[in-house]
Amino acid sequence: xxxxxxxxxxxxLKTGQSMTLQCxxxxxxxxxxxxxxxxxxxxxxxxxxxxxxxxxxxxxxxxYNVSRxxxxxxxxxxLSAAPSQTSVYFCASSYVTTSGQxxxxxxxxxxxxxxxx
Amino acid sequence: SQQGEEDPQALSIQEGENATMNCSYKTSINNxxxxxxxxxxxxxxxxxxxxxxxxxxxxxLRVTLDTSKKSSSLLITASRAADTASYFCATDQTGGxxxxxxxxxxLFVKA
Numbered sequence: 001x002x003x004x005x006x007x008x009x010x011x012x013l014k015t016g017q018s019m020t021l022q023c024x025x026x027x028x029x030x031x032x033x034x035x036x037x038x039x040x041x042x043x044x045x046x047x048x049x050x051x052x053x054x055x056x057x058x059x060x061x062x063x064y065n066v067s068r069x070x071x072x073x074x075x076x077x078x079l080s081a082a083p084s085q086t087s088v089y090f091c092a093s094s095y096v097t098t099s100g101q102x103x104x105x106x107x108x109x110x111x112x113x114x115x116x117x
Numbered sequence: 118s119q120q121g122e123e124d125p126q127a128l129s130i131q132e133g134e135n136a137t138m139n140c141s142y143k144t145s146i147n148n149x150x151x152x153x154x155x156x157x158x159x160x161x162x163x164x165x166x167x168x169x170x171x172x173x174x175x176x177x178l179r180v181t182l183d184t185s186k187k188s189s190s191l192l193i194t195a196s197r198a199a200d201t202a203s204y205f206c207a208t209d210q211t212g213g214x215x216x217x218x219x220x221x222x223x224l225f226v227k228a
């Protein structure tokens with residue numbers, strides 16, 4: 001089924017460990033992004049990409065790195081995990097309009113629940 | 118700080134009633150989107166309205182956009198228990214690709 005696939009679904013890390021959250025989409029979407037959602041809150045944008053080789057920072061980029069070597073994949077790397085990074089992480093993708101009007105509606109993955117102890 | 122802010126934070130209604138949620142934002146936008154999130158799940162896209170549009174419909178959903186007031190509303194008519202979820206507005210700032218979400222409205226529809 002077409003969509004956005006995130007792995008793993010659950011992860012527990014120790015403080016200071018590093019890891020990569022995987023995100024892949026098979027819809028040929030140019031735009032991909034990572035959000036984190038803390039309990040009872042909305043989503044905060046971490047990083048985004050408008051195409052292969054192009055990435056930019058969102059609202060809360062510190063402690064995270066991204067790269068976009070292919071259209072399909074957009075991994076999120078936690079460099080040195082901290083308890084403050086305990087959250088649910090969502091990846092999303094969309095087509096980009098050719099009219100300068102931004103993106104279309106996003107397709108979201110099902111999320112990765114990360115706990116840092 | 119978040120671009121979009123929903124109001125109310127929580128809403129409880131009876132099945133069959135209409136539910137109205139509001140979203141306010143701070144800067145000029147390209148688009149405004151509404152999403153639904155069921156507990157513990159990913160977000161589902163409901164509707165997108167562009168800055169040059171004033172109203173859109175999709176099934177039981179009606180979205181309005183007032184760019185002069187920097188606000189939008191989502192109306193769900195004839196609500197059902199299955200509409201129980203959190204609803205988020207999200208805005209794309211003019212000239213950019215940063216989509217910023219509000220904190221959401223929690224809707225509870227009682228059967």
